[in-house]
Amino acid sequence: MLNPAVAQYIQTHHEQMLAELAELIRFESLADAKDPDGCTPCAEWIAGRLGSLGMTADVVPAAGPPVVLGEWHVDDALPTLLCYAHYDVQPADPMEEWLSPPFEASVRDGRIYARGVTDDKGQLFAHMAAVEAWVEAVGQPPCNIKVCFEGEEEVGSPNMEAFLAEHRDRLAADALIITDEGFYDLTTPAVRYALRGLCYFEVTFTGPPVDLHSGLAGGVVRNPANALAAMIGKLHDENGRVQIPGFYDHVAPVSDAERAEWQAIGDVDSHLKQQFRVDVLTGGEAGYSALERLGARPTCDCNGIVGGFTGSGSKTVLPASATAKVSMRLVSEQDPQTVINGFKAFVAAHTPAGIRSEVTVAAAARPVMLDREQPAMDAARLAFRDVFDTEPVFMRMSASIPITELFQRVCGLDAVVTGFAQPDAALHSPNENLRLEQLWAGIEFLAAFYQHLAETDDSA
């Protein structure tokens, strides 16, 4: 049971907390490699807020956007929890599909609508609110608390490996919670014990030096838009199997025990169709269940493509170039460098005479498997039971949080990857939102998690 005074503090301060989250949302904190300082005002606001709670807190420079580090050391005899979240957000476009401005918190029908309100500012803010509740109600947190709030998660954390290595001592902890995840369905919490990795590429095919008249040149000059489309089309065979050489070499099969555990979850297909508002689940490889394709199979998606004339009307050009963004989600022991090499070889092999191709690696992150037996996993289970009156499901995760693997490899910390995002939160989409009730419960969950970790952790 969460300390009643702490619970009561949270329940009586909703209005103030909502106003503070709205302030945090106002920062257009996009992680853009071309403008790393664009995130600094948001980081400074967070550090200031941590300081006002009584924590030591700094905006720590990094090669990318700065990282906010903070600490409240209560007692050497207590375990130390490192809390991770990220303050950068996805771009808001397509802007025209938003019903309210993406960087203003708009409350409608019991939800807050804003870019990043769930992913991940709301879940970052919940740590600050939970610490505040402990401090105001009890005088201090129930365990030692450190925070690490990143500013480049949405672009694949390219500079965080170096950052963690440099600040390893300052980040030392007994447990790590990453609150950048969410519920399995509207009422069932989830803890993730595996995450997919990511490779993200930009590929440009260039043909003639300028756009040409497709009547004058069509038939003699090779068209880079056709060639790029053909390359992308060949990335999968008719069974959805990715054709990059060596792609499946280090993909491990799923154990029968794990498959049985997933089957106990229920009618996953109906759940996913509802979540994504689609009639059929025809993405990915034939011959695997949806949950296996999401969590235990690698994928390859074209995230964007553009070339030639895309305006209104019918301009007859043969484009000078065409560009695509292509990314892969990795699983098991797939190594990003192997996938990078394989993709570059694939593109080269499908670049026809008359076309020059260029591949840029925008992000690379390894997949990760986490320790399910650590005490923090149990603390999460108990805290979810306290607040939501139900057991969480333990699942693999289809998305990537690159820092999870970095914390494991660089700092020796296996995270509890969880959170209170709901399936209808529209992450990365227009009208991203967070139910108010879920936000208050999420804050209570974190406050309870700190408490259970102090009670169950045996590493102190």
Place this chain on the structure above:
Amino acid sequence: MLNPAVAQYIQTHHEQMLAELAELIRFESLADAKDPDGCTPCAEWIAGRLGSLGMTADVVPAAGPPVVLGEWHVDDALPTLLCYAHYDVQPADPMEEWLSPPFEASVRDGRIYARGVTDDKGQLFAHMAAVEAWVEAVGQPPCNIKVCFEGEEEVGSPNMEAFLAEHRDRLAADALIITDEGFYDLTTPAVRYALRGLCYFEVTFTGPPVDLHSGLAGGVVRNPANALAAMIGKLHDENGRVQIPGFYDHVAPVSDAERAEWQAIGDVDSHLKQQFRVDVLTGGEAGYSALERLGARPTCDCNGIVGGFTGSGSKTVLPASATAKVSMRLVSEQDPQTVINGFKAFVAAHTPAGIRSEVTVAAAARPVMLDREQPAMDAARLAFRDVFDTEPVFMRMSASIPITELFQRVCGLDAVVTGFAQPDAALHSPNENLRLEQLWAGIEFLAAFYQHLAETDDSA
């Protein structure tokens, strides 16, 4: 020989003519189906100018942009020439590649730079200047002159078949010249006796109702960008042969005589590489010469494609939809309707489960073969010899001017398709241009053509 007084008038009025062409260029006369009235001010300016030369002239309403019709009837005993050009222009984008504003005539290094300066406002203006020269120097044109200046050529003339049918009597003539074409190389004029047809489509593949997180949905939701790319990739086999069913059914082989005539032109490949500034001519079908692929073989090009995230950075979306513009150039007896049906069937066959595809026909024009034996062909040959001191080459044309086939089918008029565009004019591209010397010579050519037609035509 062009009448010396007419030639002298042209040579002594360059400055005034350049100022008038600059006025014509200033109209942003884009044929946009969503804004047909956008072209009207340009049409009115042209009609006003024709009136000031002493012609009767009207801006005639059409279902699309209006058409300018004008006439100077000299004498029933003289042949009547119909002069066609178009006043609409291609869109100017990509804007950032223009070195001077596209709708302001900028003279640099002996060339005028502007959108449409060659295609086709310069060649339209040349008729007005040639008529003016005859009127001012001699008192009247040497033959009866009619003009038909269209405003939707760049979007495939969708409303001109109905317009020609409605105004057939007013357009009746003994000969037709279409000045929307150009030289074979910098010094060799060309007359075209065959034109390719065109089908232009917009294809949209739609998947989920909104952009999704490619980590959350990748592997279960079908990606419309991947599917669209795969469809486009399958439009050609590895030999560049178009895979649309029935596509080649009505493509006639080229005669040995015609092939010999083309071979006499010289090193066409080097010429084309230089014209398009490419190292290799790898577009089109294997096994055919470049000139045959350009003039006598059909093609299929992706003119533009867009979908998903195309900004800076690496947004991990699974796009809700992707759209491409795809067009085909047709030859011989290929029927646009057959190609439309074939393409729609092809798209449907390559629309996977989980994707909805939609095909819109933006333009359709038949290919055409013209009468090479008519007296106007000889008038063009003589006029080119007068002004450029060389014989024109007679060639097929790789691009499409849909009105050519409509004039033949609806009005019974086989055109002389020619003009004074130069190969380095950057048609449809940024920094479209026209050499000043070529403009003056082009005006003289038309003035001479009117004269030779009056002398050689036997239909009057």
